[in-house]
Amino acid sequence: MGRAPCCDKANVKKGPWSPEEDAKLKAYIEQHGSGGNWIALPQKIVLTLCWNNICRLKRCGKSCRLRWLNYLRPNIKHGGFSEEEDNIICSLYISIGSRWSIIAAQLPGRTDNDIKNYWNTRLKKKLLGRRKQSNNNSNRLSASGQVDPTKDHHMNSMEENPYPQTLSNSALERLQLTCNCKPSKTLLLLDSAAFMSNMDVMHQSSAGNSDSTTFQAQLDELISSKAVVVAPKNHQVQMAEFDYFKEVGASSKESSIWWTNDVDAKSASSNSWDSTSLLQSEGIFQDYILGYNM
DNA sequence: AAGGTACACAACCGCATTTTG
DNA sequence: GCAAAATGCGGTTGTGTACCT
Known part of the structure; x- marks a missing residue:
């Protein structure tokens, strides 16, 4: 028996993160923290309000974690290795x-x-x-x-x-x-x-x-x-x-x-x-x- | 200018380990 | 103690860009 997937692959966006996604993820984590549950995190983040629907962040929890740790987290240095x-x-x-x-x-x-x-x-x-x-x-x-x-x-x-x-x-x-x-x-x-x-x-x-x-x-x-x-x-x-x-x-x-x-x-x-x-x-x-x- | 190639980096995938119920 | 879920990690892939012909 294989493992259950961590998220619904069909309803998850892949590829590069948009500035809006970055901003929302960063703001949410800075305000609330990861809550100790990355898998559930994307469901908590409201990306946009379109018509009367609330659009959640369509990202896999693992992807959110990776994005935060590798890019959005404070004090990250990129390039310029001494x-x-x-x-x-x-x-x-x-x-x-x-x-x-x-x-x-x-x-x-x-x-x-x-x-x-x-x-x-x-x-x-x-x-x-x-x-x-x-x-x-x-x-x-x-x-x-x-x-x-x-x-x-x-x-x-x-x-x-x-x-x-x-x-x-x-x-x-x-x-x-x-x-x-x-x-x-x-x-x-x-x-x-x-x-x-x-x-x-x-x-x-x-x-x-x-x-x-x-x-x-x-x-x-x-x-x-x-x-x-x-x-x-x-x-x-x-x-x-x-x-x-x-x-x-x-x-x-x-x-x-x-x-x-x-x-x-x-x-x-x-x-x-x-x-x-x-x-x-x-x-x-x-x-x-x-x-x-x- | 166009096409090809190499390079750099972001992101994904799958497995191992840890945590939780 | 066990199974399922969550997390962490390393390998790999995809994509954008710079450089070369």
């Missing part, structure tokens, strides 16, 4: 994948839809382009700095599909972004809590300090100077400050697992974040470091 925001998005994408709502939570005024669109249309190309370029450069060189012709063929095939199993696009992109780092970097071992603490400090300072070093510069500095961080155990409190890390959980067990190592075992599902459980904290930060070293 370099710092780029860095945060890239870093988080590499760390946690396409969990746009979590990424959006770290960028005030940005919506998950906006970030998703921005990633898909611009940032991904920018970064994968950069990776591809750097892959070409680095793989042509052997460890001795000589051109290694055997690498070319390997990388060509790798670029086509380096992981031919059923990895999601998100996972593949993240692999593309993170693979091919210098071997020494793969050995980086960072204490998760200490790293998060540093991240927290960096995040705060860069957020309120636009004229100073960028988020990326600070992270680069951390990476270069603190490849190994001693693990104080009392950073659990700070961990709670990161919503997305909460999900990963402080209770890491096989923490040395790097998500890419075990992705096959989880790839049966289509969800790009099905490796969540694999992303135990240290794995994430190792990944984060790898990804950031682009």
Whole structure:
């Protein structure tokens, strides 16, 4: 038995919202709130009075919710992503994948839809382009700095599909972004809590300090100077400050697992974040470091 | 100027999770 | 505890616009 539709599809308007619809929805929500029931909301909004009939807002409740959250809500920023925001998005994408709502939570005024669109249309190309370029450069060189012709063929095939199993696009992109780092970097071992603490400090300072070093510069500095961080155990409190890390959980067990190592075992599902459980904290930060070293 | 193509973004769809009765 | 409904989320599609030939 299938689910009942959330609204009467035949009597629901689709497509772009008109200014009048926007205005009415905005006014209603600002005055009454969503009432905790988006499905019923459109029925409550009087759009126009035509003849003796009252015309209600002919929109699906889900559509109203989306319109409000992504467009009408106060303090929404559109476009004009800063370099710092780029860095945060890239870093988080590499760390946690396409969990746009979590990424959006770290960028005030940005919506998950906006970030998703921005990633898909611009940032991904920018970064994968950069990776591809750097892959070409680095793989042509052997460890001795000589051109290694055997690498070319390997990388060509790798670029086509380096992981031919059923990895999601998100996972593949993240692999593309993170693979091919210098071997020494793969050995980086960072204490998760200490790293998060540093991240927290960096995040705060860069957020309120636009004229100073960028988020990326600070992270680069951390990476270069603190490849190994001693693990104080009392950073659990700070961990709670990161919503997305909460999900990963402080209770890491096989923490040395790097998500890419075990992705096959989880790839049966289509969800790009099905490796969540694999992303135990240290794995994430190792990944984060790898990804950031682009 | 016209047609084709690429890009950006708004909106929809369907599934998973959470809430409610 | 269960089923239905509501909500949240990520993937995908549709459409308008800019750019190129």
